[in-house]
Amino acid sequence: MASRREAIILAVRAKLNQLATVPASRVYRSRETAITRAESPAVVLRKDSDPAPENRNVDERRLHFVIEIYTRGENAEADADPIEVEIHDALMVDRTLGDKCILLEAGDTIFVDANADLPAHRTEMHFSALYRVKPEGLSNPA
Amino acid sequence: MAFTERLQDFFAVSDFAVAATWTPSSGGPQKSADVLLDSPDETMLDHMVMSTEYVATMIALDFLGLKGGETIAVAGVNYKVREVLLLDDGGLKHATLSKL
Numbered sequence: 001m002a003s004r005r006e007a008i009i010l011a012v013r014a015k016l017n018q019l020a021t022v023p024a025s026r027v028y029r030s031r032e033t034a035i036t037r038a039e040s041p042a043v044v045l046r047k048d049s050d051p052a053p054e055n056r057n058v059d060e061r062r063l064h065f066v067i068e069i070y071t072r073g074e075n076a077e078a079d080a081d082p083i084e085v086e087i088h089d090a091l092m093v094d095r096t097l098g099d100k101c102i103l104l105e106a107g108d109t110i111f112v113d114a115n116a117d118l119p120a121h122r123t124e125m126h127f128s129a130l131y132r133v134k135p136e137g138l139s140n141p142a
Numbered sequence: 143m144a145f146t147e148r149l150q151d152f153f154a155v156s157d158f159a160v161a162a163t164w165t166p167s168s169g170g171p172q173k174s175a176d177v178l179l180d181s182p183d184e185t186m187l188d189h190m191v192m193s194t195e196y197v198a199t200m201i202a203l204d205f206l207g208l209k210g211g212e213t214i215a216v217a218g219v220n221y222k223v224r225e226v227l228l229l230d231d232g233g234l235k236h237a238t239l240s241k242l
Contacts, residue, residue: 034185034192044190070191114186115224116193117240 003138004100005050005063008129011097012065015090016043021083022069037118040072041083048126059135062128064107069123076121077113084109084123091127101129149201149233153178160217162198164205167212175204177237179216196221196239202232213242 002010009029017024026042035042048064067087071079088106091097095104107126114120134140153159159176166173178199185192198216208214212223214237221239228235 031190034190036192068190070187072191112187114191114193116186116191117196117224118193120187120191120193122187122190 001139004131004133004141005047005061005129005138008063008097008100008131009045009047009065011100012067012091012127013045015097016045016067016087019043019083019086019090021086035070037072040070040120041079042070043083043087044068044070058132060102060130060132062130063101064126064128067125067127069125071121071123072116072118074119076119077111080111080121080123084125087125097129101131103130104128105130147233153201162200162205162214162216164208164212164214166207168207173205175200177204177216194241196241198237198239199229199234200237202228202235205237208237214239 013027013029016027019027022041022043026039028042028044030046031044046066046068048066050061050063053059053061069080069083073079091104092106096102097104105128107128109126110124112122132141153176155161155176158178160179161174162177163172163174180197181194183192184195198214208223208226210223210225214221214223220242222242224238224240226235226237
Protein backbone atom coordinates (compact mmCIF):
# COMPACT_ATOMS: atom_id res chain seq x y z
CA MET A 1 0.00 0.00 0.00
CA ALA A 2 1.31 3.42 -0.93
CA SER A 3 2.49 5.80 1.77
CA ARG A 4 0.49 8.88 2.73
CA ARG A 5 3.18 11.04 1.25
CA GLU A 6 2.86 9.18 -2.05
CA ALA A 7 -0.89 9.79 -1.91
CA ILE A 8 -0.19 13.50 -1.40
CA ILE A 9 2.18 13.62 -4.37
CA LEU A 10 -0.33 11.79 -6.56
CA ALA A 11 -3.03 14.28 -5.56
CA VAL A 12 -0.72 17.14 -6.50
CA ARG A 13 0.15 15.45 -9.79
CA ALA A 14 -3.53 15.06 -10.59
CA LYS A 15 -4.01 18.81 -10.05
CA LEU A 16 -1.03 19.62 -12.26
CA ASN A 17 -2.40 17.41 -15.03
CA GLN A 18 -5.42 19.72 -15.22
CA LEU A 19 -3.50 22.94 -15.85
CA ALA A 20 -4.62 25.14 -18.72
CA THR A 21 -1.23 26.83 -19.05
CA VAL A 22 0.84 23.63 -19.41
CA PRO A 23 -0.38 20.46 -21.17
CA ALA A 24 -0.40 17.27 -19.09
CA SER A 25 2.13 15.77 -21.51
CA ARG A 26 4.66 18.30 -20.19
CA VAL A 27 4.09 17.62 -16.50
CA TYR A 28 6.79 15.31 -15.16
CA ARG A 29 7.48 13.52 -11.92
CA SER A 30 11.13 13.75 -10.76
CA ARG A 31 12.43 14.19 -14.32
CA GLU A 32 16.25 14.15 -14.49
CA THR A 33 16.93 14.70 -18.19
CA ALA A 34 17.28 18.17 -19.69
CA ILE A 35 14.25 19.90 -21.16
CA THR A 36 14.60 21.17 -24.72
CA ARG A 37 13.19 24.35 -26.26
CA ALA A 38 10.49 22.30 -27.96
CA GLU A 39 9.43 20.75 -24.64
CA SER A 40 8.95 24.09 -22.90
CA PRO A 41 7.06 25.21 -20.96
CA ALA A 42 7.28 22.22 -18.66
CA VAL A 43 6.56 21.43 -15.03
CA VAL A 44 8.49 18.99 -12.84
CA LEU A 45 7.17 17.76 -9.49
CA ARG A 46 9.70 16.49 -6.95
CA LYS A 47 9.61 15.29 -3.38
CA ASP A 48 12.04 17.36 -1.34
CA SER A 49 12.12 16.04 2.23
CA ASP A 50 10.02 14.60 5.03
CA PRO A 51 11.86 15.41 8.25
CA ALA A 52 11.37 13.44 11.43
CA PRO A 53 8.33 14.65 13.42
CA GLU A 54 9.01 17.16 16.18
CA ASN A 55 6.18 15.93 18.38
CA ARG A 56 6.97 12.33 19.29
CA ASN A 57 3.56 11.74 20.85
CA VAL A 58 1.70 12.33 17.58
CA ASP A 59 3.23 11.14 14.36
CA GLU A 60 2.57 14.39 12.57
CA ARG A 61 4.82 14.80 9.61
CA ARG A 62 5.44 17.45 7.02
CA LEU A 63 6.18 16.48 3.43
CA HIS A 64 8.10 19.15 1.57
CA PHE A 65 7.84 19.09 -2.20
CA VAL A 66 8.78 21.40 -5.01
CA ILE A 67 7.16 22.24 -8.32
CA GLU A 68 9.61 23.51 -10.93
CA ILE A 69 8.40 25.50 -13.92
CA TYR A 70 10.67 25.76 -16.98
CA THR A 71 10.01 28.44 -19.58
CA ARG A 72 11.99 29.61 -22.61
CA GLY A 73 11.81 32.83 -24.58
CA GLU A 74 12.85 36.48 -24.61
CA ASN A 75 10.52 37.02 -21.63
CA ALA A 76 10.92 33.60 -20.02
CA GLU A 77 10.74 34.89 -16.45
CA ALA A 78 7.54 36.81 -17.08
CA ASP A 79 6.10 33.92 -19.10
CA ALA A 80 6.24 31.75 -15.98
CA ASP A 81 3.97 34.06 -14.01
CA PRO A 82 0.58 32.83 -15.28
CA ILE A 83 1.71 29.25 -14.69
CA GLU A 84 2.75 30.12 -11.14
CA VAL A 85 -0.63 31.71 -10.52
CA GLU A 86 -2.55 28.75 -11.88
CA ILE A 87 -0.53 26.19 -9.91
CA HIS A 88 -0.85 28.14 -6.67
CA ASP A 89 -4.57 28.56 -7.10
CA ALA A 90 -5.14 24.94 -8.13
CA LEU A 91 -3.37 23.58 -5.07
CA MET A 92 -4.53 26.07 -2.45
CA VAL A 93 -8.22 25.91 -3.33
CA ASP A 94 -8.40 22.73 -1.24
CA ARG A 95 -5.66 22.75 1.37
CA THR A 96 -6.34 19.14 2.34
CA LEU A 97 -5.83 17.87 -1.22
CA GLY A 98 -8.99 15.83 -0.96
CA ASP A 99 -8.28 14.72 2.64
CA LYS A 100 -4.82 13.47 1.74
CA CYS A 101 -3.25 15.89 4.22
CA ILE A 102 -4.23 18.15 7.11
CA LEU A 103 -2.93 21.40 5.74
CA LEU A 104 -1.09 22.36 2.57
CA GLU A 105 1.14 25.42 2.89
CA ALA A 106 2.94 27.46 0.23
CA GLY A 107 6.61 28.12 1.02
CA ASP A 108 9.43 29.88 -0.76
CA THR A 109 9.36 30.68 -4.44
CA ILE A 110 12.77 30.90 -6.12
CA PHE A 111 13.52 32.37 -9.55
CA VAL A 112 16.59 31.44 -11.61
CA ASP A 113 17.52 32.54 -15.13
CA ALA A 114 20.05 31.11 -17.60
CA ASN A 115 21.69 32.49 -20.73
CA ALA A 116 20.63 29.70 -23.07
CA ASP A 117 20.29 29.75 -26.87
CA LEU A 118 16.80 30.95 -26.09
CA PRO A 119 16.73 32.56 -22.61
CA ALA A 120 15.67 30.02 -19.99
CA HIS A 121 13.96 30.45 -16.66
CA ARG A 122 13.11 28.20 -13.73
CA THR A 123 10.63 29.03 -11.01
CA GLU A 124 10.75 26.74 -7.97
CA MET A 125 7.54 26.73 -5.96
CA HIS A 126 8.05 25.09 -2.58
CA PHE A 127 5.14 23.60 -0.67
CA SER A 128 4.71 21.53 2.45
CA ALA A 129 1.87 19.21 3.38
CA LEU A 130 1.17 18.45 7.03
CA TYR A 131 -0.17 14.93 7.55
CA ARG A 132 -0.53 12.32 10.26
CA VAL A 133 0.17 8.61 10.13
CA LYS A 134 0.07 5.95 12.79
CA PRO A 135 3.55 5.20 14.14
CA GLU A 136 3.38 1.61 12.96
CA GLY A 137 2.89 2.41 9.27
CA LEU A 138 3.41 5.20 6.77
CA SER A 139 0.27 4.17 4.91
CA ASN A 140 -2.14 4.45 7.82
CA PRO A 141 -3.79 7.81 8.48
CA ALA A 142 -3.86 8.69 12.17
CA MET B 143 62.29 36.06 -38.53
CA ALA B 144 59.01 37.81 -38.89
CA PHE B 145 55.91 35.67 -38.95
CA THR B 146 52.96 36.92 -40.93
CA GLU B 147 49.62 35.58 -39.84
CA ARG B 148 47.11 34.79 -42.55
CA LEU B 149 43.89 34.27 -40.67
CA GLN B 150 42.00 33.84 -43.93
CA ASP B 151 43.64 30.42 -44.32
CA PHE B 152 41.55 29.16 -41.39
CA PHE B 153 38.32 30.24 -43.03
CA ALA B 154 38.34 28.44 -46.38
CA VAL B 155 34.87 27.31 -47.37
CA SER B 156 36.54 24.41 -49.15
CA ASP B 157 37.61 23.16 -45.71
CA PHE B 158 35.49 23.83 -42.62
CA ALA B 159 34.07 27.31 -43.04
CA VAL B 160 30.61 28.25 -44.27
CA ALA B 161 29.33 31.40 -45.90
CA ALA B 162 27.56 33.99 -43.74
CA THR B 163 25.78 37.24 -44.52
CA TRP B 164 24.74 40.14 -42.35
CA THR B 165 22.72 43.24 -43.14
CA PRO B 166 23.28 45.81 -40.35
CA SER B 167 20.03 46.83 -38.71
CA SER B 168 21.32 50.41 -38.65
CA GLY B 169 21.40 50.42 -42.43
CA GLY B 170 24.00 49.88 -45.11
CA PRO B 171 24.73 47.11 -47.59
CA GLN B 172 24.71 43.41 -46.87
CA LYS B 173 28.12 42.08 -45.82
CA SER B 174 29.51 38.62 -46.45
CA ALA B 175 32.19 36.60 -44.68
CA ASP B 176 33.23 33.02 -44.15
CA VAL B 177 32.85 31.70 -40.59
CA LEU B 178 33.31 28.52 -38.61
CA LEU B 179 30.02 27.33 -37.09
CA ASP B 180 29.91 25.10 -34.02
CA SER B 181 26.73 23.89 -32.34
CA PRO B 182 27.43 21.85 -29.21
CA ASP B 183 24.58 21.07 -26.84
CA GLU B 184 24.99 22.13 -23.23
CA THR B 185 22.85 21.71 -20.17
CA MET B 186 22.18 24.43 -17.60
CA LEU B 187 19.99 25.12 -14.57
CA ASP B 188 21.35 22.02 -12.80
CA HIS B 189 21.30 19.99 -16.04
CA MET B 190 17.56 20.50 -16.46
CA VAL B 191 17.63 22.79 -19.51
CA MET B 192 19.13 21.86 -22.88
CA SER B 193 20.70 24.61 -24.94
CA THR B 194 22.38 24.40 -28.33
CA GLU B 195 25.28 26.83 -28.10
CA TYR B 196 25.60 28.01 -31.69
CA VAL B 197 28.89 29.88 -32.08
CA ALA B 198 30.21 31.49 -35.24
CA THR B 199 33.96 32.14 -35.19
CA MET B 200 35.18 34.77 -37.61
CA ILE B 201 37.97 37.23 -38.31
CA ALA B 202 37.49 40.22 -36.03
CA LEU B 203 37.64 42.66 -38.93
CA ASP B 204 34.76 40.89 -40.69
CA PHE B 205 31.25 41.99 -39.81
CA LEU B 206 32.54 45.10 -38.01
CA GLY B 207 29.77 46.46 -35.80
CA LEU B 208 28.05 43.11 -35.33
CA LYS B 209 26.43 43.08 -31.90
CA GLY B 210 23.74 41.41 -29.85
CA GLY B 211 20.27 41.61 -31.34
CA GLU B 212 21.43 41.60 -34.96
CA THR B 213 20.34 38.85 -37.34
CA ILE B 214 22.85 36.96 -39.46
CA ALA B 215 22.46 34.09 -41.89
CA VAL B 216 24.98 31.28 -41.61
CA ALA B 217 24.91 28.57 -44.27
CA GLY B 218 21.47 29.83 -45.23
CA VAL B 219 20.01 29.61 -41.72
CA ASN B 220 18.96 32.73 -39.81
CA TYR B 221 20.25 33.34 -36.28
CA LYS B 222 19.87 36.11 -33.75
CA VAL B 223 23.20 37.27 -32.32
CA ARG B 224 23.37 36.95 -28.51
CA GLU B 225 26.86 38.29 -27.82
CA VAL B 226 30.07 39.10 -29.69
CA LEU B 227 33.35 38.42 -27.87
CA LEU B 228 36.93 38.96 -29.04
CA LEU B 229 39.23 35.96 -28.69
CA ASP B 230 42.82 35.80 -27.44
CA ASP B 231 44.81 38.58 -29.19
CA GLY B 232 41.67 40.05 -30.73
CA GLY B 233 42.32 38.74 -34.21
CA LEU B 234 39.25 36.53 -34.08
CA LYS B 235 35.85 36.87 -32.51
CA HIS B 236 32.99 34.66 -31.44
CA ALA B 237 29.35 35.45 -32.06
CA THR B 238 27.05 33.33 -29.90
CA LEU B 239 23.80 32.74 -31.73
CA SER B 240 20.20 31.76 -31.21
CA LYS B 241 18.49 29.90 -34.02
CA LEU B 242 15.41 31.68 -35.27
